[in-house]
Amino acid sequence: MRENTAVAVASPNIALIKYWGNRDDALRLPANGSISMTLGGLETITEVAFTEGRRGDALTINGRPASPDSLRRVSQHLDAIREIAGIGAGAQVRSRSNFPAGSGIASSAAAFAALTLAAAHAAGLRLDARALSRIARRGSGSASRSIFGGFVEWQAGASDEESFAALLMPGGDWPLVDLVAVVSRKRKAAGSTEGHALAATSPIQAARVADAPRRLAECRAALRARDFARLAAVVEHDSYLMHAVMMTSRPSLLYWIPDTVRVIQAVAAWRAAGLEVCATVDAGPNVHCLCAPAAAAGIGRRLRRLPGIVEVLRCPPGSEARLLPRFPSSAKPR
Numbered sequence: 092m093r094e095n096t097a098v099a100v101a102s103p104n105i106a107l108i109k110y111w112g113n114r115d116d117a118l119r120l121p122a123n124g125s126i127s128m129t130l131g132g133l134e135t136i137t138e139v140a141f142t143e144g145r146r147g148d149a150l151t152i153n154g155r156p157a158s159p160d161s162l163r164r165v166s167q168h169l170d171a172i173r174e175i176a177g178i179g180a181g182a183q184v185r186s187r188s189n190f191p192a193g194s195g196i197a198s199s200a201a202a203f204a205a206l207t208l209a210a211a212h213a214a215g216l217r218l219d220a221r222a223l224s225r226i227a228r229r230g231s232g233s234a235s236r237s238i239f240g241g242f243v244e245w246q247a248g249a250s251d252e253e254s255f256a257a258l259l260m261p262g263g264d265w266p267l268v269d270l271v272a273v274v275s276r277k278r279k280a281a282g283s284t285e286g287h288a289l290a291a292t293s294p295i296q297a298a299r300v301a302d303a304p305r306r307l308a309e310c311r312a313a314l315r316a317r318d319f320a321r322l323a324a325v326v327e328h329d330s331y332l333m334h335a336v337m338m339t340s341r342p343s344l345l346y347w348i349p350d351t352v353r354v355i356q357a358v359a360a361w362r363a364a365g366l367e368v369c370a371t372v373d374a375g376p377n378v379h380c381l382c383a384p385a386a387a388a389g390i391g392r393r394l395r396r397l398p399g400i401v402e403v404l405r406c407p408p409g410s411e412a413r414l415l416p417r418f419p420s421s422a423k424p425r
Contacts, residue, residue, distance in 0.1 A: 196271060208412045269379050
């Protein structure tokens with residue numbers, strides 16, 4: 092039986108202006124646009140092998156068989172790619188990451204960006220970045236942004252064809268550092284997919300979405316001007332808005348733990364004292380501390396001294412998703 096194999100690597104991203112809530116859950120068309128920074132040093136590597144005559148798919152994650160729910164989600168994504176390519180072959184998929192999954196570090200973004208690129212190539216498709224972004228979006232909304240490196244903007248769009256991400260600014264233009272203060276490696280009880288479906292039940296969501304164009308414009312302007320104070324203000328405001336929606340949805344979602352709050356309060360105090368650092372939190376308890384390059388080493392030392400810190404991951408702007416010649420024998424630990 093003939094086998095077509097490809098391997099790809101992708102990194103997660105931290106949303107500076109958040110994606111939360113869909114206009115179409117099946118297509119993952121977002122309620123509002125978003126802006127992110129791809130996180131260098133964190134990566135998911137995925138191999139997809141389509142075999143003619145194979146029935147069904149198999150999935151291993153970090154060397155272990157995946158859960159039925161994870162396999163189902165991956166198979167659904169592969170079905171979309173098989174339909175585009177006009178093939179029916181089943182796939183053997185293996186994936187490995189060097190950072191915690193399901194804890195607010197955008198593991199699904201990296202996973203589905205890598206899966207999309209590897210599967211499309213193995214299926215014989217040669218797609219541009221915009222097409223890959225659109226397909227990745229259907230597996231995990233944030234994956235649309237992880238196709239690209241640096242600073243990325245995802246256009247909400249009015250349809251499947253119009254909702255895709257694109258490079259906003261190369262990471263080298265402003266090499267900010269994301270220090271991820273990991274306070275828990277545990278998988279969150281409620282996943283992001285479930286949370287997106289609840290967003291519209293919050294009375295705050297409509298106001299948040301209506302104000303999104305202003306926040307997006309402010310974030311773009313701050314990035315292009317390399318104005319950290321301006322960026323910090325809009326990034327933290329946007330993070331609080333998303334978590335306010337989560338907390339006021341029905342049922343409510345509270346991802347923060349006491350250590351989350353401790354880090355947020357410490358970061359606020361450090362910035363008040365003149366350090367260029369701000370905090371943003373995705374759908375999980377871990378805190379992303381965005382720093383100006385010159386401040387990163389000192390902020391890292393301060394974070395490691397805080398109670399409750401499991402580890403601190405240092406992430407400069409990362410690269411775009413890309414193909415690899417082979418699946419490595421092991422992932423490099425952080």
